[in-house]
Amino acid sequence: MKDSNWIIIFRLKEFSNYFTKDELIQLSLGCKVFRSCLSRYIFNSFNFRSFTDIGKYNDSIISDNEHINDHNRVYIYNPFKPLDSDLTKSKAQFNLDLKLFPNQPMELVVQSAEYYYHILYDIPNVFTKLTTVIISHSILQCELFQDLLNNLDCLNSLELSNSSLIQFTKSSDITPIEWPSSLKRLKVCNNKTVRVEDRQKNIILVNGRVQSSSNGNLTFTLKHLPKLTSFEYQLLFLQFDDENLWEFLKLNSQIKNLIIRVPDFHPELFAAIQCIDNLSVLHLKFMIYNTFEVDYNNLPILNNITSLTITLYDKPDINNIIIDKFPNLAELTVEIDSKDTIKLATMTKKLSNVKNLNLKITFQRLKIKKFVFPKLDNLYSLEFILDNGIYLNDIDWNFDSCSNLKLVKFSKAESKVYMNLPKMNPELIDNWKAVYSLIKSRIIEYKNKINFDFVSCKVIIV
Incomplete structure (x- = not known):
């Protein structure tokens, strides 16, 4: 390839985004031309x-x-x-x-x-x-x-x-x-x-x-930020006491992407979200549902939300009510602990109403060794997040009820990584492709090329 072609490639944003900073530095050592192209990314x-x-x-x-x-x-x-x-x-x-x-x-x-x-x-x-x-x-x-x-x-x-x-x-x-x-x-x-x-x-x-x-x-100071479109707020391990946050959200109705993670459920949040006219992507996490002071049935309907990520706990009645408050979802991502996955069966009807469903299951301890997923034809992706001492070959799970599953991820908790390359089960080779990455996402991905017709399988990484 001509040097001029390499220069064009090196200047592409897609090229620089693919590599880490250390990898770009290694490439820049190749020659002066490479250095001149890559220096602005290295020192960005x-x-x-x-x-x-x-x-x-x-x-x-x-x-x-x-x-x-x-x-x-x-x-x-x-x-x-x-x-x-x-x-x-x-x-x-x-x-x-x-x-x-x-x-x-x-x-x-x-x-x-x-x-x-x-x-x-x-x-x-x-x-x-x-x-x-x-x-x-x-x-x-x-x-x-x-x-x-x-x-x-x-x-x-x-x-x-x-x-x-x-x-x-x-x-x-x-x-x-x-x-x-x-x-x-x-x-x-x-x-x-x-x-x-x-x-x-x-x-x-x-x-x-x-x-x-x-x-x-x-x-939070009560101020309108006219250009703000993405806002994330998290306070999981301290007592939340800033009521100004809800007023701040109301003042910034132009926000399109909102992530809120707080210790307790606050009905004021739903009232604030209702005022954000342009909001379409929402991510919610609460450590505790307040079952004594909150009437979840009286929460407002949020028609404008099309993409929701939410952490659900062992409160199926409340889970169903909350999901009902988002009638126009095109994509739903549910984060759930492995001990609560048995409740998925009671939520099948609610989960099936969404076009694209994604599940993230966290294993802090292995109490359930065999997962039987309910019929979820809309399940697009599945992620298993494993804590220390839990291995993939400890888990059995079925595919027959998830006919459109395209992507399965296996990741370690707390940003840890798998240091060994995965090995594919021979039964999966024809239909699945394994992708291993230590960079950025730090996950192991299994991408489904065609419909998977095995009743069940066990994926083993050694």
Whole structure:
């Protein structure tokens, strides 16, 4: 193939998206032409933690005779104090190093920001084309986070997850975050605010958390974001108490894709969703159904939802009522625990009304070794999510009642991967194709080429 043809291929977005960043780097080592084509993809994302590790900048950890750190307890410089000379020097050096970065990245990825918070301020001044910011597992000043948002003029995608925002205040009031009006996509998952009452005293981290007497949920400012079309909110392991969230949803009726995962079922959510005129794709997860305070029959009908992903529990009556609230579904994805799959038979009529049905079954423990699926001609895909100590050859399951099943996935829980290549059962070779991947989705897929006519089978991966 001519070099000119390779250049065209390398510049295709589909080509760069197929490979990981490390694989693109390996390709770029081939020749100068490859490097010139791939450099913009390789340097499209700036990893803050990797850059600071390589740069060996002074961090905010305090270590002296008065502050003894161990694996559980770490002392860090109070972010509300003026910087000392070492941190000021690191800040200046980081600013110079940023300007040597060979490209204007579009994406900023930040982790463990609490150790290098003092140099984050300079990023918007140097990287002026950032459109995406992903912050996770970090502890940040609320003012610093707000400053980043205010100074990134091109920002349209924001993720904040598993992080704590520190505010200095002597009152119980927490200032909500002012989200930029430019956002098209917003993901906010399992975050909290921490109140600090002393600007001078060093911060103590115990097991990665700020030692403070006052923690709370991240609150939402009531603001219309005119460009926002995708919104995800998750708070599974903290008490949900931000009623502003429902009002925020009502103000942003242009949202098309919504993901909500909260501990308890809230009827206010359905009322808010009813106000989102353009919403078509919805993903819901509740840890607990509130059976005492909620009359599920009185929930509003949501006619505009065409695609729903929902986690169902061992409450068949409530499950049926909730699914009935979505009469115009074209696609339904049901997430369910293996111990509750016996209830699928009682929901067959409801599930059969959808054009395309997808099931995700999680195995935290193997209580049921043989699955007999009800007749589901609309079942398009099936995913088994297996915890440690559970293997595919422990499970028997039938296909005869799922005549249109096209895709079966086997994945490990908690983003773990299968390290061995799968081996196909000889009976499956003619009708099924095995695809193994460690990249991105990290799943093993079985794609059905034609209708599968075996009554039952056992897929074995060794």
